Amino acid sequence: MGRVTSGTLPLADPPPRGHPAPPDLPEGVVPARVRSFVRRGRHSSLTRDRLERLGPLRALPAGPFEARSAFGRCAPVVLEIGCGHGHAAIAYAAHHPDHDVLAMDVHLPGLARMLAGAEAAGVSNLRVEQGDAVVFLEDRVTPQTFAAVHLFFPDPWPKTKHVKRRFVSEPNLDLLATVLRPGGHLLVATDQDFYAEHVLAEVAAHPRFTAYRTQRPAWRPTDGFEAKGRAAGRAISELRLDLLD
Helix, strand or coil, X not given: CCCCCCCCCCCXXXXXXXXXXXXXXXXXXXXXXXXXXXXXXXXXXXXXXXXHHHHHHHECCCCCCCHHHHHXXXXXXXXXXXXXXXXXXXXXXXXXXXXXXXXXXXXXXXXHHHHHHHHHHCCCCEEEEECCHHXXXXXXXXXXXXXXXXXXXXXXXXXXXXXXXXXXXXXXXXXXXXXXXXXXXXXXEECCHHHHHHHHXXXXXXXXXXXXXXXXXXXXXXXXXXXXXHHCCCCCEEEXXXXXX
């Protein structure tokens, strides 16, 4: 991974073809830690241009996350994990100007597209962070920081041997219970029935959350995985996980 400085997003190139990629793990994380994502792809000149031109305007300051420093005000902060191209994050920011949005993903091309979309939409309450959300929450976020967390169409990891890679898990629910403010919640959307059942089962066994099916938020656009799921005839499951006192 490239160097990260205050107010920038990292630019990282894959190794030359024919050479194995080095382990891509955050500093201090042992290889045994299971991640819920894989890194992909090279960066085009358009991606680089967007990151270099627009990234500094929306990147977080280095060090511990502090909302006032990041957004210039004190307002409820919503974290979106795995934001992809940012359609949902941008829409939420536009429809909730009194909230601030932090959108995270590991894939730079998607973040670059989100930066361009946010500029076109004129939203000022959106910030972007590239990296592993679990490491970010563990290392840079203090307890009771976020009003809500959004997890829309996460990688379902359908194979049995990959179940431990699914983001919704006991350790991650423990972590979310710590960083959510009292009364906070997690919204999950998926087009895979087995993943919805997995979420409900994980929450049923967790003492800090209660989960139930809910209505699709009207502000969320139907782009991306939701549109693909519907086109394939799959139903969309909308789940809300409320943090218990």
